[in-house]
Amino acid sequence: MSATHPIVRPTLAERRKQETRMDIARTAARLFAEHGTAAVTAEQIASESGVALRTFYRYARTKEEAVEPLLATGAQRWLEIVAAGPQRVPTLPELEEAIQTSLTFEGAPEDLETTRGLIHAMDDDPALRTVWHRINLEAERDLLCVLTDLAGPTEDPLQLRLLAAASAGAIRIAVEQWASDNAPATGPGAPADLAVRSLRALAGGIGH
Structure with missing residues (x-):
């Protein structure tokens, strides 16, 4: 995700793998949101995704x-x-503008509602929470790499770490709070609105 590294376009085979992996992800997420993780098996996810169980395990080690x-x-x-x-x-x-753009889910209402259901399902599934927190931690790390690439020689590395942590934390908190409140996808209480408010609260003293 470096700002200075050239963009490498995926091959057709890689795009097909990405599409298959996303199809499996959407199926698993929908089933978890509808039934809870305990009631769903890897075999069920594979079957409803239209792939063999062996193929499922090429893309994920566990159902979560x-x-x-x-x-x-x-x-x-x-x-x-x-x-x-x-x-x-x-x-x-x-950063606020970038958050608003990235958390505006136009054209993907089903994915958004499925994500809400997944957040609810995490309450009863430590393994699913582990996946969620790992994704957020990796997002913070990747954002720090981007900020470091963009930084000049006088930038304070500690400030960059704080900015990455505040930004990633604001998005995580916003999505979790939105799901808990069962708020709408747009307007007050939506993920974009909550994330901007959270970023202002967390990063107000960082200086950028």
Whole structure:
């Protein structure tokens, strides 16, 4: 996700693998949201995804890990927006704008509602919570790499770490709170609104 590294386009075979992995992720997420993780098996996910169980295990070691591509989509979009911006460390208003863009789920209402159901399902499944927290931790690490690439020689590494932690934390808190409140996808209480409010509270003293 470096801002300075060239973009490598995936091959057709790689795109097909990505599509298969996302199809499995959406199926697993839907089943977990509808029935809870305990009632869903890897065999069921594979069957409803239209793949063999052996194929399922090529893409995920456990049924909980199968949802990772869906949950990681927002973080990937957010990192791409930040990396494509001005070639310097973004200001807080610029980060707020990037958050609003990445958390505006136009055209993907089903994925958004499925994500809400997954957040609810995490209450009863430590393994699913582990996947969620790992994705958020990796998003923070990847954001720090992007910010480091964008930083000038006078930038304080500690400030960059704080900015990455505040940004990633704001998004995680916002999505969890939105799911808990059963709030709408847009407007007050939506993920974008809550994330901007959280970032202002967490990063107000960082100085960017």
